[in-house]
Amino acid sequence: MRKACSYIINKSQRADLVITNYRPETLKKWKIDYSDLVKMKENLVMIHFSAFGTNGPYSEKTGFARVAESFSGLTYMTGYPDRKPIFSGYPIADALAGVYGAFSVILALYHFKQTGEGQLVDLSLYEPLIRIMENYIMSWKEKCLSERVLITPLLLHMIYMIQKIISGLSFLHLHKIFRKISDRYRTSRISERSKISYQSIKSKKSDELDEYFISFFSEHTLEHSREIMEKHGVAYSPVNSVADLFNDPHFKTERLLFPLLIMH
Template structure:
């Protein structure tokens, strides 16, 4: 199936988005066969081209989140650039955009205008705070989404200030939620013929993954606080081995707690009054953690891994990227791709996820040069070579 028809072939996406959340949504669709046309300002391009580490002129972050796309340069501030978008709209299924609310409307490219041109259009709108509400027009990036969404408050340990979450997961979560929304909207359109718009925000994506925190506060009035390196509700957390490796482990369920105690040489512990129920374990976990930490500290990582495997206690070394590149499980899952690049030969990047048995995704290139497909796209809209030359001369493309 690697060279066969892709499941999203025939879906055309116009990406009016930059940095991470919108482009990540777009790249997910491109990996499964959608034609994604990325629009960038002439000359400047997406800011992510200049963010993060690079080799020569190649930005690693840019290349990963824009792989497999086509590149069109277009000045959306200019009426001629806006006209090109309007000529593209009848030929696309999805528009991804992450301007502040009202910007596209000011340019005559808002939902109410574009859906008149193409009633089957799906328009996904990504912002920090959403399209409505008192903060809707405020700027924001992943850190702000995390802070406002409640996840930054929970990051770190109880004896320290909140720690900035990394990587920029509100962006990636929002891209993923938006991609799911787009696929749902396309399914609705297949059934009804009706397009729609999607309102995605960074803070709501962060808020959605705060587990039980909302119910706990709403019902009990209890604010969930930061924990420690060890879990406060059951045995679990991270411990250092004798040879300096950090290992994460967890035993939240009764049968896992029993396995952990057997491993520690205390098989009777789960039946004692202090540990026989989840509620009692939660109260008495601190008394057990010192024993667990001492057990890890007395053994090398190789000994710890072998014993955890033997007793089937969930665990993992806390992996650095060097660990990832050496790990046999990553290799067996083919999770690091060597993606073709015209300057560097190949770039190692994470593989496509999830893995589909009949129609897996694939990656054809590690991000296009700025405006690489401009002539092809405009020619398809009926612009002549002379027209394109004039647009280029005027700085529109």
Template sequence: MTQHETQPSTPLSDIKVLELGQLIAGPYCGQVLADFGAQVIKVEPPGKGDAMRQWGAADRGTGEPLWWNVIGRNKQSITLDLRQARGQELLRELASDADVIIENFRPGTMERWGLGYDVLSQANPGLVMVRVTGFGQDGPYASRAGFASVCEAMGGLRYLSGYPDRPPVRVGISLGDTLAGLHAALGTMMALHQRERTGRGQVVDSSIFESVLAMMESLVPEYARAGKIRERSGSFLKGIAPSNAYPARDGRDVIIGANQDTVFRRLCQAMGQPTLADHPNYATHRARGEHQQVIDELVAAWTRQHDAQQVVDILAEAGVPAGLVYRAPDMLEDPHFQAREAIIEVPDHHGKPLPMQNVFPRLSTSPGSVRHVGPALGEHTEAILTGWLGLGTDDLDALRDNHVI
């Protein structure tokens, strides 16, 4: 499905954002804002630009990395060397006309460049500065380099990921970075809303480890008050049954979640064993948790009698949550993905349709949209510096000669 050329007005179309961050966490915040209409100007170092331009698998036809097309989508790109005094000066001028500035350097970097919030907010009191780091802007670990892998471990996620008889594993994506980017985007919207009341901006401090910690449910109070430390349990959650991956006749796995009393009863009926729901070992949530292994064996014995899609169809009819484990090909072929336009096709720089995830969440009257893939490095430098700052051709030539842009 191709994205419509004509889109309704978007909720952030009046917001100007300068994105200084690189890699994933800061730029994902920028992606979210850009998806909902903000003018996001990505400021990149001259030469190679953001390292994300080189990450991920390459297009079979062109050899160009593909990930940049997603995380850079809907943004404009300018080059600016922030290590030079002239580059810093230009950034201060741009920031005086911006609503939001996103950065994910180590704490203190912006201050060393003369670009701290105390400086930028003097000329623009309404500016919102979004700072994304591994460990936050203060505290004893603030100056440490913080990639998602390390911060996911500190936030508690890694300890719970995997099987109890093996070392912790990671999810196959940089989840901590994305969570920090989402929290940064949420904080941006809160700060902008507060600005409507006060006229003043503020600093949004989004750390990766705390963004992961925020997702850890009752992990901390369970230890503090019940002495319980959650442990790795593999494909299920201890005490939650049946809720697991179950093998089908055709070799595929089916995810089934039937741990609620009424849902478990419907599962038993679908399995042709309705009396199981009344057995004292399985009749309540706590009882099922205590007999988790036996229940999983009973469910697996039934799923092995059917192909995976048959299991899903039977349980969908019975009102039991169940689904297949999807890969990218399954997503592209699935009729529900297609009906929802969950994946859209966006023309790449060569005019070829490139499938990627749509914009979420969906707004009924002012939805976000994907307007174009990630821009070429410095594609909008001239337009932004002339349009925002009124620089002329001679000014731009001098900046190029001095490698500022």
């Protein structure tokens, strides 16, 4: 790893642009984040993709498109009024972040060409989604668009995640989660079904996975479920409404939303 980091440092000194999508703490640990690289090249342009950006209390959380879509409120407003929110069939956050990232890099490089100054483009997966939801956010208070009631917002995302992103890496990760959850919160129901659920991942039997997670999370409050996910490093997000966004500490830190005093 030391050789790899040295290679990156050497290459960045001759590069016009550095692109990374590691979590902020990872780059800091390797001593190759923007504050480190800019010491070697003062006018470096760098774009840092991450799930929640480099600032705020959630900056070190893991995440991917579905997490960002849930966190931003996009999932909450997608679907039918009388049913639970649904995900789109395409990871919108990934594509939109790519477009915004490319646009931001072009502007940063143009600024570099004009002034000789470098800069860091700090782009999270959920930020571009906020931009495409501006009308929804602005009309939130007037039309009460956040009054939809969800019984199990965390569970909805967890079930979807298990069903839709099963892969070799996810399989190993989920196996670890099943094992730790079963050991730590051992009840007769969970213990009996742990082995079944483990086999369900391999065979991709979503009904059995649904049953397992419904059984488990129905026994815990939302906050307790959050603690479990945090402890085991599971990427998750509640399906936020706009009201949730205004009360969320990460949004407050990032200052993406703030009240405006409008004079009539």
